[in-house]
Amino acid sequence: MAENVRKKSSRRRFLKTTAIAGAGSAAGAVAVNAVSPYVLPEERRVFEPNHSYWARALPPVNPPLQQDLEAEVAVIGGGFAGLSTAYYLRKDGAIKGRVVLLEAERCGNGASGRNGAMILTSTADRYMQLSGTPELDKRIYDLTAENIREFKELSATLRMDTEIEQNGALQVCNAKEDVEKARDYVERARAANFPCEFWEKEKVVEALGTQAYEGACFDPNSGQVHPGKLVGLFKAATESVGVEIFEQTQVLHVHEGERLALTTRNGRTVRARSVVLATNAYSSKLGFLRRAATPVFDYVRITAPLSDAELSALGWKSRLPSARPCPITAETWVPISRRRSSSIGRPPMRCLSVNPSRNSMAMKATPPNLPPWPPR
């Protein structure tokens, strides 16, 4: 009996000690998590500078936030999503109060200033494929085609060249098996009033100068743009409607409550009624979407400006951007013709961005097993 009580009491003691230790560890972990941004050094590569080719055309950097302030809406992140959200919130007076945008580094430091420069219609999950609701697909397609036209209008209104071209794009078929799928897609898409076309191999060879592809889907509303200049356009447009943009102002915490409070790395506080999280692949650093985002490595390479002779040797007469699916990474080539970029000289072929990062959609400096150029 005494033995039994001793056993029970020691089990109870063990459970109690374990529970206290567990609660202590959990509380410790919460505390460490809360104070770590203040006591541990920032992971250096989180906001690594954008050294891409496009970054040379990014707009000058605004000063950081120097005082606490109150706003109606605070937008975190100065990529395409943050800038355009801030712009449309203020444009036409949708929000009358103060709208501020806080950017950790500089506008366009993230994916918006280091991408493949293609402006494609529709959304990624519906691009060149129909869902169960083709009417909705078509509405989304029309909206995105209209967006591209609006970029052009905005460029003209603000007199800022973004090198935008809306001459269409090709989704190419890598293998003969893909051709039937592409034909089938085009047939169904045309029945739903999409303006796409299926291009036979001969027409693709004529447009791209390569025998590599077996056919392609052509979308007339897609095109290409200079991403760095597009960031500049969005930034100018956003400021023109009265949004205040503070750069080199990293938000460390979003404190939720009736009025949200954002604390910045340099110790300032912004209080706002609403906050827009436009932080893309960096959102987990603020504690959001930790389990919803997966970093994707994507390579973009850019050629030196091409002479007329080189362009003609390539046979890429159409200048149409073309995308091809690839099992592990997507790859994009950005040819620059001499006429469009004579001022930049002839840099060697390079990646758009260096330093892979676990935290962002970033690109590798020397991707392995590069395919030959031009594609054969």
Ligand SMILES: Cc1cc2nc3c(=O)[nH]c(=O)nc-3n(C[C@H](O)[C@H](O)[C@H](O)COP(=O)(O)OP(=O)(O)OC[C@H]3O[C@@H](n4cnc5c(N)ncnc54)[C@H](O)[C@@H]3O)c2cc1C
């Ligand atoms: C290699 C590559 C190629 C691509 N090619 C194409 C293409 O050809 N066509 C196309 O349409 N799309 C392309 N994309 C996708 C496209 O670039 C992105 O979808 C788009 O730029 C995302 O914009 P964003 O504003 O959401 O994010 P981002 O441009 O990443 O902007 C997020 C911003 O938030 C800031 N930020 C993050 N956290 C904080 C914080 N705590 N405080 C303050 N600021 C913060 C960051 O510094 C960053 O500037 C490509 C992407 C990559 C990576």
